[in-house]
Amino acid sequence: MYYKHHIFFCLNQRPGGEDCCAQHRAQEAFDHCKSQVKAQGLAGKGQVRVNKAGCLDRCAGGPIAVVYPEGVWYSYVDKHDIDEIVESHLKNGVVVERLVTPPHLGR
């Protein structure tokens, strides 16, 4: 596995003011996650990659991010949630259960 944990944030911006992750401060969450991962020395090959993504098509659970190869989906609210994902999951490999997207939430 090239990256131990590869997290993708939906940063999709829908036209015409339609609801989307971008309207729920997804860019800010992405930036925060990326800077935290870098600051903690977790970034790079064999470690963690924080990635921009288009629509992940689970909008009902948004704002949303997915961590691979585990395939763990998160619905986050604010920077504190991101901090917990970084510290627990990306650093220590422990899934943050309280933030996991409910399985029935899709498009």
Added chain:
Amino acid sequence: MYYKHHIFFCLNQRPGGEDCCAQHRAQEAFDHCKSQVKAQGLAGKGQVRVNKAGCLDRCAGGPIAVVYPEGVWYSYVDKHDIDEIVESHLKNGVVVERLVTPPHLGR
């Protein structure tokens, strides 16, 4: 696993004419992959998702795409390569070895 195969295409566009996947027809490959997956009835929950992504930071192997949860990275050239990835990997679960990104290729 919400998606059986989740493929991410780097569509990153670097400023100032710097080399990047976007200069190697990544958008066209993404569009072709998405339409093929849809046309073959492979798209959706429990099946395949074709996703836009920002820089995957393996530019030396670009244009590039990664399939999760397997963590298989592909360096493709043209639509025929995409057709093979769709038919072999996304439809039948068989990795297209000739297109796998050499492990030493990173940033």
